[in-house]
Amino acid sequence: MAQLSDDCFAQDGRLMRVAEARALLERVIVPIGAAEPVPLHGALGRILLEDIVAGHDVPPRDNSAVDGYAIYFDDLNPDAETALPVTGRAAAGHPLERPARRGAAVRIFTGAAMPAGSDQGAPDTVMMQEDCRLDGDTVVVAPGIKRGANRRAAGEDIAAGATVLRAGRRLRPQDLGQAAAAGRREVLVAKPLRVALFSTGDELREPGAALDPGCIYDSNRATIHGLLAGLGCAVDDLGILADRAETIRAALDTAAQDHDLIVTSGGVSVGEEDHVKPAVEALGKLHFWRLAIKPGRPLALGQVGAVPFVGLPGNPVAVMVTFLTMVRPMILRLLGGDAPVPRSFKVRADFAHKKKKDRREWLRVRLSGDGPENWLAHKFPREGAGILSSLVEADGLVELPEDLTRLEPGTMVDFLPFSEVTT
Ligand code: AMP
Numbered sequence: 280m281a282q283l284s285d286d287c288f289a290q291d292g293r294l295m296r297v298a299e300a301r302a303l304l305e306r307v308i309v310p311i312g313a314a315e316p317v318p319l320h321g322a323l324g325r326i327l328l329e330d331i332v333a334g335h336d337v338p339p340r341d342n343s344a345v346d347g348y349a350i351y352f353d354d355l356n357p358d359a360e361t362a363l364p365v366t367g368r369a370a371a372g373h374p375l376e377r378p379a380r381r382g383a384a385v386r387i388f389t390g391a392a393m394p395a396g397s398d399q400g401a402p403d404t405v406m407m408q409e410d411c412r413l414d415g416d417t418v419v420v421a422p423g424i425k426r427g428a429n430r431r432a433a434g435e436d437i438a439a440g441a442t443v444l445r446a447g448r449r450l451r452p453q454d455l456g457q458a459a460a461a462g463r464r465e466v467l468v469a470k471p472l473r474v475a476l477f478s479t480g481d482e483l484r485e486p487g488a489a490l491d492p493g494c495i496y497d498s499n500r501a502t503i504h505g506l507l508a509g510l511g512c513a514v515d516d517l518g519i520l521a522d523r524a525e526t527i528r529a530a531l532d533t534a535a536q537d538h539d540l541i542v543t544s545g546g547v548s549v550g551e552e553d554h555v556k557p558a559v560e561a562l563g564k565l566h567f568w569r570l571a572i573k574p575g576r577p578l579a580l581g582q583v584g585a586v587p588f589v590g591l592p593g594n595p596v597a598v599m600v601t602f603l604t605m606v607r608p609m610i611l612r613l614l615g616g617d618a619p620v621p622r623s624f625k626v627r628a629d630f631a632h633k634k635k636k637d638r639r640e641w642l643r644v645r646l647s648g649d650g651p652e653n654w655l656a657h658k659f660p661r662e663g664a665g666i667l668s669s670l671v672e673a674d675g676l677v678e679l680p681e682d683l684t685r686l687e688p689g690t691m692v693d694f695l696p697f698s699e700v701t702t
């Protein structure tokens with residue numbers, strides 16, 4: 280279970296910029312450190328918790344990059360054809376079992392180890408078969424090739440002893456390949472974070488249930504579940520909590536027994552119908568971080584006993600933005616992973632927009648255009664933080680920096696694709 284330093288989310292109530300809030304999280308969140316070995320096929324998307332060091336050169340031996348003939352470069356006439364007898368064969372996995380003679384060629388195939396030589400050196404060059412002519416058992420080679428051509432050097436991919444993957448990396452398919460190339464069958468990764476997930480609100484109903492007057496279906500839990508699952512969390516979906524501090528308190532108390540993180544949505548504005556605050560305060564601590572962002576009002580951070588607690592806003596769009604900007608890096612950090620700032624890229628805005636200075640704003644946009652040169656971002660006409668359909672139609676978020684106050688159509692802006700942050 281996470282060890283939080285005492286009251287680590289406390290701060291002085293000032294408006295916090297995104298960069299400041301991220302730095303603060305980075306400081307106060309201590310990785311849980313629970314690791315488990317898993318076979319490579321179970322390691323995709325997991326956080327690596329060890330450095331992977333290559334025990335040998337990759338490739339282990341010099342080998343041929345093409346199908347052709349391995350020769351001694353010094354046997355070649357510099358400016359005329361050379362005829363060499365073909366005296367052996369080396370295929371991938373089947374090296375030539377004796378040294379290759381001077382003055383002869385060895386038939387060789389891609390990936391086959393270069394033949395060993397003698398005290399007169401070793402074959403050092405491979406002629407591509409397309410550049411050779413075969414005359415009985417003799418191969419005729421044109422002049423003009425460079426010494427060492429078509430030969431791959433031992434260790435050219437990875438040198439023995441090199442660190443090929445560092446702890447903290449989130450494993451992608453090619454990383455699994457790299458670990459395998461280094462000879463690893465298993466790797467040490469972070470245990471999935473056990474997350475307890477609740478919604479709060481008397482108006483919420485389970486999808487599919489009867490919709491009583493004044494009620495809505497609980498959509499946040501499905502969204503947040505997806506966001507957590509994308510990070511490899513083991514999510515316990517613990518349903519909807521009524522707007523009663525006592526109910527919430529009891530549920531959180533139980534959840535804290537066997538989870539690493541508790542996430543709720545709703546009930547954390549500061550109105551009289553917001554019952555999360557007293558519930559968490561009865562069990563631990565709660566702080567409202569006043570983030571200088573839109574959408575997303577205060578983010579509630581605290582602890583239930585020793586378990587970190589995140590209270591997300593209720594509005595679906597605010598949920599998504601605060602999760603992506605704050606909770607996602609927090610989870611990566613709890614897992615011991617690197618949490619780099621997500622990469623955005625430049626697109627042209629087709630809209631005008633006014634914003635308040637000193638806060639960061641995210642707009643839901645759809646892209647049109649047929650390539651990087653002319654992507655055009657279109658903003659959704661309805662900006663409300665409750666308009667979930669705008670997120671569904673959006674390809675990502677345009678991020679407007681704190682300093683900006685007016686955006687003119689045609690300006691280049693930072694676009695953060697959802698694909699960068701939702702897996
Ligand atoms: P609250 O922060 O609890 O006052 O909620 C703010 C708004 O978000 C209200 O309109 C709620 O009905 C709505 N809301 C809260 N939780 C959810 C949820 N789980 N799914 C959909 N909407 C929600």
Ligand code: MG
Pocket residue numbers: 479480481545546552593
């Ligand atoms: Mg509510």
